[in-house]
Amino acid sequence: MTNFIRLHCLYWRGLWLTTIAPLLCLLTSGLPDVRERTLIAVKPDGVQRRLVGQIIHRFEQRGFKLVGLKMVQVSEDLLSQHYRELRAKPFYPSLQHYMTSGPVVVMVWEGPNVVQTSRKMVGHTNPTEAQAGTVRGDFSVHVSRNVVHASDSLEGARREIQLWFQGKDLLNWECCNQGNMMED
Numbered sequence: 001m002t003n004f005i006r007l008h009c010l011y012w013r014g015l016w017l018t019t020i021a022p023l024l025c026l027l028t029s030g031l032p033d034v035r036e037r038t039l040i041a042v043k044p045d046g047v048q049r050r051l052v053g054q055i056i057h058r059f060e061q062r063g064f065k066l067v068g069l070k071m072v073q074v075s076e077d078l079l080s081q082h083y084r085e086l087r088a089k090p091f092y093p094s095l096q097h098y099m100t101s102g103p104v105v106v107m108v109w110e111g112p113n114v115v116q117t118s119r120k121m122v123g124h125t126n127p128t129e130a131q132a133g134t135v136r137g138d139f140s141v142h143v144s145r146n147v148v149h150a151s152d153s154l155e156g157a158r159r160e161i162q163l164w165f166q167g168k169d170l171l172n173w174e175c176c177n178q179g180n181m182m183e184d
């Protein structure tokens, strides 16, 4: 009897490892990650121009979920870590001056494909090339005052969320009508 149970367990363990688990991985690998997160920041010009509400509205309206939000007076040190690839650029001193000139509203948004979709919603870095309907295309005219920041990759989003939030002040909450926007 004991041998029978042992054999039975071995059979199911083998089936799980060789068939069921790989099949589940394969089936779910093509699905967008509903817990994907990105960092969006309303820059000092956007805050000064009272655009925070309109920008939040666009992300809510699209169906993304706000899981973190705070207002920050950015230090030069934080900015140089955030824009570490740009520190050697000739425009960096003026970018630093602009980004530290007043508070920034920094947010974490969650949802399927949120990194890529946010970049589309925000629009081209240079507002003169940004399409109408994007945040930059609707609210700005110059690259040095382009209202908003959005992470440009999954890896960048992870790094920036850690940099700005250090794993704190982010809430996992359930959306009561999520089923109306995506499959649970």
Ligand SMILES: Nc1ncnc2c1ncn2[C@@H]1O[C@H](COP(=O)(O)OP(=O)(O)OP(=O)(O)O)[C@@H](O)[C@H]1O
Residues within 6 Å of the ligand: 086, 091, 095, 124, 125, 143, 144, 145, 146, 148, 149, 150, 151, 152
């Ligand atoms: N030529 C420039 N002159 C002045 N400022 C610039 C210039 N190029 C970029 N910037 C500023 O530096 C920011 C970061 O530039 P980057 O090339 O990373 O573009 P982005 O990823 O679209 O912008 P962000 O990181 O702010 O979302 C831009 O949003 C803009 O504010």
